[in-house]
Amino acid sequence: MEGPLDHQENERIREMLETDPVAAIKRINLVQTDDIRLNIAITGEPGTGKSTFVNGFRGINNNDEGAAPTGCGGPTTSPTSYLHPDYPHVILWDLPGIGSTMWPADQYVERVELKKFDFFIIISANRFRENDVKLAEEIQKMGKKFYFVRSKINHNLRDEEQSRRDFTEEETLAAIIEDCFKGLQKVGTESPQVFLLSSPGLSQHGLNQLKRTFERELPELKRKALRLSMSDLYLQVLDNKKQRFQAEIKYYSIFSAAVPIPLLSAFVDLWLIYSAFQKYVVGFRLNARSLEEMAAVTRVPCEDVRITSTLLKPLITYAVLKVLTQVADRSMASVALMKGYSFISLFRRPVVFALSFTTTYIALRLTISALAEKAHRFKRILVLSTM
Ligand SMILES: Nc1nc2c(ncn2[C@@H]2O[C@H](COP(=O)(O)OP(=O)(O)OP(=O)(O)O)[C@@H](O)[C@H]2O)c(=O)[nH]1
Numbered sequence: 332m333e334g335p336l337d338h339q340e341n342e343r344i345r346e347m348l349e350t351d352p353v354a355a356i357k358r359i360n361l362v363q364t365d366d367i368r369l370n371i372a373i374t375g376e377p378g379t380g381k382s383t384f385v386n387g388f389r390g391i392n393n394n395d396e397g398a399a400p401t402g403c404g405g406p407t408t409s410p411t412s413y414l415h416p417d418y419p420h421v422i423l424w425d426l427p428g429i430g431s432t433m434w435p436a437d438q439y440v441e442r443v444e445l446k447k448f449d450f451f452i453i454i455s456a457n458r459f460r461e462n463d464v465k466l467a468e469e470i471q472k473m474g475k476k477f478y479f480v481r482s483k484i485n486h487n488l489r490d491e492e493q494s495r496r497d498f499t500e501e502e503t504l505a506a507i508i509e510d511c512f513k514g515l516q517k518v519g520t521e522s523p524q525v526f527l528l529s530s531p532g533l534s535q536h537g538l539n540q541l542k543r544t545f546e547r548e549l550p551e552l553k554r555k556a557l558r559l560s561m562s563d564l565y566l567q568v569l570d571n572k573k574q575r576f577q578a579e580i581k582y583y584s585i586f587s588a589a590v591p592i593p594l595l596s597a598f599v600d601l602w603l604i605y606s607a608f609q610k611y612v613v614g615f616r617l618n619a620r621s622l623e624e625m626a627a628v629t630r631v632p633c634e635d636v637r638i639t640s641t642l643l644k645p646l647i648t649y650a651v652l653k654v655l656t657q658v659a660d661r662s663m664a665s666v667a668l669m670k671g672y673s674f675i676s677l678f679r680r681p682v683v684f685a686l687s688f689t690t691t692y693i694a695l696r697l698t699i700s701a702l703a704e705k706a707h708r709f710k711r712i713l714v715l716s717t718m
């Protein structure tokens with residue numbers, strides 16, 4: 332499944348995020364809403380009318396050519412995509428039902444790759460069910476939005492009419508809406524959007540209402556999809572950078588451990604670790620100049636991304652450990668000289684090398700992790716600045 336941008340544009344922005352995040356933000360802001368792809372998942376329990384909804388939403392009947400298969404003859408067995416004829420780049424994904432034998436509820440989220448979709452329509456029939464709760468929670472966890480559709484309302488109305496003497500349509504519909512709202516509020520949905528639908532042909536009222544809401548919200552839904560996708564892309568870029576920097580640590584560590592002259596070694600170490608630190612700060616775009624540029628373009632303050640003294644902790648610990656290693660080394664050398672223990676000289680060098688290597692390695696690794704975590708906060712800036 333393709334994301335909100337076509338592959339070429341996505342790669343171009345990925346490169347820019349790597350080399351010049353400010354330029355990347357400017358480019359993201361220039362993307363036209365019509366060019367943003369929106370992948371909508373139609374999900375819910377088996378047989379609730381998901382495929383029927385896909386057809387109705389696309390303005391066709393279940394038995395028209397090109398319609399999604401429905402009913403007993405056509406349970407949906409794998410996610411299937413349909414383009415919407417009226418909205419460019421809107422793709423409806425007819426998903427299999429959650430909790431069927433082929434798609435057990437506990438495996439559903441991973442197997443249908445729910446996280447890949449931008450927006451969701453949960454179709455539920457008859458009652459607000461445990462699987463509806465599960466879906467709503469998963470979608471909210473991802474910071475995404477959904478509409479809740481109660482289908483087969485005509486069945487409920489018919490059943491109620493047959494079983495209650497004081498039946499009124501208004502009261503039954505109000506009770507159904509109430510049930511949906513209660514269920515959604517329990518899972519913490521802010522301003523739930525609920526639509527009541529009957530089989531196409533019987534009542535188009537709910538479907539038309541849903542379409543109007545969707546049309547009004549479509550530009551923002553697309554922008555949101557783009558923002559989330561771009562901030563995920565940025566995290567990938569950061570993680571790649573982090574891995575590249577971490578792969579280089581061993582070379583710094585070997586070099587630092589290999590310089591045997593005491594004073595020179597301390598000097599080389601400090602210079603080495605400082606230049607590595609500077610390289611990572613610039614690499615993660617956390618230097619003062621990059622931050623100022625970013626703040627100027629995005630108009631989002633970058634205060635929480637600034638380098639603070641806590642980031643220097645691993646380096647200070649490093650310096651102390653290095654001094655201790657050298658003191659230990661000198662002491663061993665003196666003991667060996669005074670007592671004539673020549674065997675000490677045999678293992679002194681390898682021990683000092685190993686200690687020195689390990690301290691440099693750990694200090695640089697901790698520093699890279701701390702800087703990468705700081706840089707992760709850019710994700711928030713990226714999201715805010717592309718609103
Ligand atoms: N009365 C009534 N029947 C409906 C409604 N929506 C769907 N149906 C019928 O319910 C049956 C199942 O509909 P589908 O659209 O195939 O349901 P689905 O959720 O896609 O089913 P799976 O793919 O098996 O999970 C079909 O016979 C539809 O005609 C509705 O709102 N009212």
Ligand SMILES: [Mg+2]
Pocket residue numbers: 381382383400401405406407425426
């Ligand atoms: Mg289906």
